[in-house]
Amino acid sequence: MKDSPDIAEQLRLLRENYAQQLPAKLAQMEDAFRQCDNMVELPNLRHLAHSLAGSGATFGYPALSVAARQLETLVDSALCDGRPLTPKESDTAARLIKTLGREAHNPIVPAPAPALPASNLPETERKLIYLVEDDASLATDLMLQLGHFGYIVKSFETPKQLLETPVDPTLAAVLMDIVFPQGDLAGPEAIIQLAVAKQLRTPVIFFSSRNDLTARLAAARAGGAAYLVKPVDVGELISRLDSLVTDLPPEPYRVLIVDDNSPLASHNAVTLQSVGISTDIVTDPMTILAHLDDFKPDLVLMDMYMPGCTGAELAAVIRQLENYVLVPIVYLSTETDTDRRLIAMQLGADDFLTKPITPEHLISAVSTRLRRYRVLRSHIEQDSLTGLLNHAATKDRLTTETARAARQQGVFCLAVLDLDHFKNVNDTYGHLIGDSVLKNLAELLKRRLRRTDIVGRIGGEEFVVILPDTDAKQAIQLLNELREAFSLVRQRASRDLTFTTTFSCGIAEYQLGANANDTHLLADQALYQAKQAGRNRVILANSDERKGDGSGAFHAL
Template identity: 90%
Template sequence: MKAALDVTEQLRLLRENYAQQLPAKLAQIEHAFRQRDNMLELTNLRHLAHSLAGSGATFGYPALSVAARQLETLVDAALCDGRPLNPTEGDCAARLIEALGREARKPMVPAPTPSLPASNVPEAERKLIYLVEDDAALATDLMLQLGHFGYIVKSFESPKQLLETPVDPLLAAVLMDIVFPQGDLAGPEAIIQLSIVRQLRTPVIFFSSRNDLTARLAVARAGGAAYLVKPIDVGALIARLDSLITDLPPEPYRVLIVDDNGPLASHNAVTLQSIGISTDIVTDPMTILAHLDDFKPDLVLMDMYMPGCTGAELAAVIRQLHNYVLVPIVYLSTETDTDRRLIAMQLGADDFLTKPITPEHLVSAVSTRLRRYRVLRSHIEQDSLTGLLNHAATKDRLATETARAARQQAVFCVAVLDLDHFKNVNDTYGHLIGDGVLKNLAELLKRRLRRTDIVGRIGGEEFVVILPDTDAKQALALLNELRDAFSLVRQRANRNLTFTTTFSCGIAEFELGLNASDILRLADQALYQAKQAGRNRVALANLDEGKAAEARILVSE
């Protein structure tokens, strides 16, 4: 509710600011009209009318939008013929400008409270797990294993203890054994009781050495989300947890708003931000390339007519960029001419939204496009085994991050990870078990790294981690922590056999003058040194003074 009130207040302030700026906007229109025999001023008049047509209704002046749209159409017809306004058109334009003044002096139409869907981004990521298990050794082991993947585990020896404990609001899931001294189905019975008394909303994963229909039916009747047979494969458990904890916040959608009408761009940005969408505003279309590199939008929401270039021309430029061939471009404009719309769409846009637009309609149209794009991008960029970025996508992200860091003089690090003696794992246990090891490492990286970090699989057992805004010292500490955690994860070969494995890592820190290939090569050289030094190590490549192509390796065990 607080977020909804904040959005309403922000929109109210934007409407008030718009009303205060209207006299100045009308003065600009009158000045351009007085100079209408000058074709540059006539072009400016069309642009000013276009701006009011698109924004007036949004800010509580619907009749002003109508008059401004008529003025824009009138002036546009003359400009298309390459001539100034004739006397009849001039008289009509003067009447429309007078109408704009009258409408601007009227009280703004009260805005309805926008009925926007609630944001699905929680305040904090939930990692708390309740574990109910009377085998102390198994409970301790599970707590340690889950801890390696970033979960916080609270253990209970009996269902009774769980029932007597208030449910933590940050609880993400419950892991419950089935058999206890209190009964062979005491676990499912306790969950049913807890659900009735406290309305338990979190998923419950049951586990047991039992694998009979009676136990499985009891779990189904208790609403169990999953059933695992002991001994528990931690990799399978982590995969189930990640699939069931649906409120973990996804990477926020990013929308780049390109509109020289600043107040209207801000209004649309606030509307989209209210549902958790991150926005960036470009009011000068000539600066869009820097915004694309820095912001990396999932969708571009763009006006059709702006000073310097049209939206259609800008769309054509965006489509020239390899990384933005598939990014949706949606026009938000007052343009209603069908032929112009078709031409604009042919140059690279995906959709047309007509100004003015209600917040609900804007959210619905943009969200639909964003979801489709994310699905399409995941199919193209994801490694099919681990769900991480594939080789090509990782290289693209590294190039983008390198360009951003060079432009902003920022710091970042690249780490190359390689599993130690992985061929022996495949030869000893089989490729299916080897795939499980790769997936476990991928899960650990996804769980333990920040959402801003970029993780990809670039080869059979080789991974790349890109750490924005992270220096070499911080990266070294982080990767050593991950290395230690992974070395303690028990990989399961079969019901009775487990083993552990390790990885080696090389880290390189970006410095001005390096390109993406340079920094990846330096990280690879550091990885080689870590392997040579005995494996299960992290090596840091530092550039020697005056030797930008060579590396001095610091190895950390």
């Protein structure tokens, strides 16, 4: 498959296409002007002028934008008075249209494309860990524990072995003990040697049975990113590793561009894509509801004037939708009238950007609002203990995924997980240890699932996993792998006491015609069956249960 053209090439092609389409657009405008005595045609003339005013400068025709904006203002004045153009206004409009025709043949030479920041992060996470530990049993245990969370560990018995081994370019982090037979601070000293030789550019986590200031200072002077005291709490270690070595960028921002001017919408989309922002384009505002459900934007970038409805009217409709009450709506328009802007803002928008707009300004303005929205959304949607989605947010995601699967006749699976005998954990070891178990399960789910999968904690010890584009067979295999991995994770109750625990799981595969509650009910029933059958197992609900046959039939695996 051929690589997609780079950003500069895409923008060049868009400029060429715009230039090729200009004669037809001007012909449409001249035709509308000839019929402007007909009040039905006058709005069309205004719309055509509005389109050129907003797009001309973007594609290298700044003078064309100015003339089109003057024509738009002139026609808009007549429409606001509910009358046709006066003879004087018609003369002015005719001159402006001639100016448009002249300027269409005089594009400016585009300046070199600005160096837009782009993400060069790899598409997969670095998972290779170097472990330097002379206690063979501890090293083996840590390798197994880290393996349950998806890390690959290469072990060294001495710092000297590490120094003599070429550093793997995929290395994510080094776990280094402090004390070795070669010296009480041999670990930090080896890391300093690697750093001086510029052979190590990855974070180092030191761990040791020592908890004194001398050891901690040595680790800090060696550039240690963290210091853990033995016995190592695997949950804390995984949390530190995840924060240090995850190279995957955050979920890309999503911007829905609503503009009937297709070339301009495409240009803005390419500009935002150049910095890793995902975009979807709506050129027919009457189709926006389907785009909202499928794309789930973090921001809506919308023109003010479009056929069928105005941007302000569309913003009011978006604000009627519960899931989009807080999503930023930003107008990108040639509108400069302050009163109209204020009225439009009152109907639900957050800000105005003025056409034409430079790529740098568009990226900066949109990125700022996206970051604020993501922070706000995270506070609202996250479970405070585990960092997963909370109950309400999980419910919303299930409803959205159900609607998407229904429209696309797709498939997904819903898994409901519940920790086994969790009350005994709290009663035996205390609620703080219980919270640690919950966080460890959350970390395992986050590390072992795809970024497209949706994970939430819906209450107590119960979790939900939504697996888009996944059938029952795939879901069963995945959840059994997760169940087995979690059952091997040692939970630490105290310095000298560890224990293991398990979870049970019920899975339901979405069937066309079912709603979100149907699927959730089936998964809950399957979870109940898993508990009744002895716990620590995954059970798939029989889809016939939806039909209400009362048989209680489930597939246990």
